[in-house]
Amino acid sequence: MEAADTLADAGFKVLEVATADAALRYLQEKDGVDLLFTDVNMPGDLNGFDLAREVAARWPEILIVVCSGATKPGPGDLPAKARFIDKPYSSGLVEQVLRELRTA
Known part of the structure; x- marks a missing residue:
């Protein structure tokens, strides 16, 4: 929830999904996604690392941030x-990483 609020405050329209499979389905159906922010641990067959690699391969224009504790x-x-x-x-760290990704 905190990440969603931070991303919204940074100007992103936030869509939350529960699984990597749901995220991939959404990306296949919709255009205009700029950023994937995912946790490593999530329910389903794919984890956040799997999701990040799949998104990078299929939609290289999408910025990707993966987090985990x-x-x-x-x-x-x-x-x-x-x-x-x-x-x-x-x-502040999330905002810094987003700035770095946007200028990379």
């Missing part, structure tokens, strides 16, 4: 342009 990325977990944020995080 329990799991750190290992080699190959994150796509090249994705960023990882440890939980707990501040809204």
Whole structure:
């Protein structure tokens, strides 16, 4: 919820989905998604790393932020342009990462 509020405050229209499969279905059906912000741990067959790699491969224009308080990325977990944020995080850190991604 805090991340959704921070993203909305940063000017993003926020859509929350419960699973990676639901996120992929949404992306297949809709245009105009600028950012994927996902936790590593989520229900379903895919985790946040899987989702990030799939989104990067299919929609390279989408910015990607993956977060977790329990799991750190290992080699190959994150796509090249994705960023990882440890939980707990501040809204200031999220805003900083978004600025960096937008200018990269």
